[in-house]
Amino acid sequence: MKEKIHALTEEMLENMGRLVAIDSQLGTPEEGKPFGEGPAKALEEGLKIAEELGFKTVNLDNYCGYAEMGEGEEIIGIAGHLDIVPVGGDWNYDPFKLTRDGDYVYGRGTTDDKGPVIEALYAMKLLRDSGIKMNKRVRLIMGCNEENGSKCMEHYNEVAEELSCGFTPDASYPCIHGEKGHMAMMAYSKNTKIISMNGGFVSNAVCDTCTTVIPSEAGLKEKLEKTFAETKLQEYKLTEENGEISIYAKGVPAHASTPTLGVNAAGVTCECLEKAGFEDDFVKFYNTHIGTACDGAGVGLKIADQYGDLTFCNGIVKTEDGVISCTIDIRVPVTLKAEDVRKMCEDKLEDENGRIEILEIGDPLFYPRESPLVNALYKAYVDVTGDTENEPMVIGGGTYAKSLKNIIAFGPEKVGMDYRIHGADEFILVSEMEETVLIYMEAIKNLLAI
Incomplete structure (x- = not known):
C-alpha cells in the first residue's frame, strides 16, 4: 500500500496546491456566503476535487460541505477545515503558492488544515478502490469557520445527520482524548x-x-x-x-x-x-x-x-x-x-x-483512555508508526471535536515538531503526508469494525 500512496504523491500535492492558492480567511458575509468569498471558494474547490475522485458531494449552504462513500445508517465522520488564519509574519515563500523544497512543502493551510483534508480524502479513495466492504458511510466534512468560532459545525448539526464516530485531522498524534x-x-x-x-x-x-x-x-x-x-x-x-x-x-x-x-x-x-x-x-x-x-x-x-x-x-x-x-x-x-x-x-x-x-x-470534552473510539484510532497510529512511547493525550486547545458528537482529534502533527501552523512558512512534510494517508486508512478500517 505504501507504493500505491507514493504513486499518488504528486497528485495529492497538486490538489493541495489548488486549496492553498485560495485565500480563505474569514471575509465579509454576503448573501449565500456566511463567511465571505474566500471560504466559499475554498469549499467549492474542495468539493470539486472530491467529485473528480468519484465521491458524492453535498454543499450545506457554504457553511460546510461533505464528500461521502459507503452505505448504511451509521456515519464515520472526518471533520477538517478549509478556512485559514491571516498570513502575518515574514514569509520566505508565497503563502498562497504551494512550494516544495525536498521533503518540505510550504504554504498557508498545508498543516492547518487543507493538507489534512486532502490526506483524509485520499485515505478514503484508496480504501474504496481496494474494494473493502463498508457497513457504514464514511463522510469527510469540510468546514469553513473553524478558526473563528466553528459556526460551520453549528449549521451542520442543524441540517445534517449526527456522526456515529470519527475524528478531526486538526491536532496531534497519537490522538487527543480530552480537550480542556x-x-x-x-x-x-x-x-x-x-x-x-x-x-x-x-x-x-x-x-x-x-x-x-x-x-x-x-x-x-x-x-x-x-x-x-x-x-x-x-x-x-x-x-x-x-x-x-x-x-x-x-x-x-x-x-x-x-x-x-x-x-x-x-x-x-x-x-x-x-x-x-x-x-x-x-x-x-x-x-x-x-x-x-x-x-x-x-x-x-x-x-x-x-x-x-x-x-x-x-x-x-x-x-x-x-x-x-x-x-x-x-x-x-x-x-x-x-x-x-x-x-x-x-x-x-x-x-x-x-x-x-x-x-x-464551556464544558470540557473527555473520552476515557480505554473507550472504543480512542482505542481504534490509537491502534491505527501504533500499527503504522510502531511508536508506543507517545500516549493519547489531553490538550488545552479546542477542535471540531467540541462541536460534533462522537469524534476526537487525531493527527496529523507529530509531537514535538513545530509546523508553524499560525506563523510564517507553515509547512507539511511529504514523508509524513504519505504516512498519514496510511494511518487514516487504518483508522477508518478500525472504525468500521466498532
Missing part, C-alpha cells in the same frame, strides 16, 4: 490613578506588549528602573515628561493554552509598580486576583486533575473612559464541570478595588 473546558472572564478597575494602560492583541494569547502611563511621583522613575531591570521582559522603556511616566514593556508571546511559556507584559508592569511603591487600587487588584502565575490562584481556581492544570491567561488590557479592562482566558481541567468551576470562584471575583465578570464557561 474554556472559560472567559473580564476584569474591570473601580478606582485607579493609572492614566492609561493598553496592551495585547487577542484574548487567547498572553499579553506580550503593554504601554502604561501613570502620574509622576518624586523618585518613582528611578525605583521603577530598578524593579524593571530584574524582570524577564525582553525589553522595557521608561520616559518621564509633563508630570507623567510612560512605561513600555515587551514580554514573550504564548498561546492561552500554555501561558506559562510566555511573559505577560501587563502583569510584570503591575508587579513592578507595586514593588516600586506606586500605590493604586487597580494595581493591587490585578496583583491579587490576576497576577503572573497563570494558575488562577487569585480567584480560587488553582486546580488540577490527573490530565493537567487549570491555566489562566490575561490577553488584552485596555483603558476606556478611565476604566481599565482585562480579558481572561481560562482552560479548565477535563474532569471538572462548568458549575463546579463557577462555585469555586464566584465569591472571589470582587473587592473594593475591582471586579471580574464571568462571560462564559
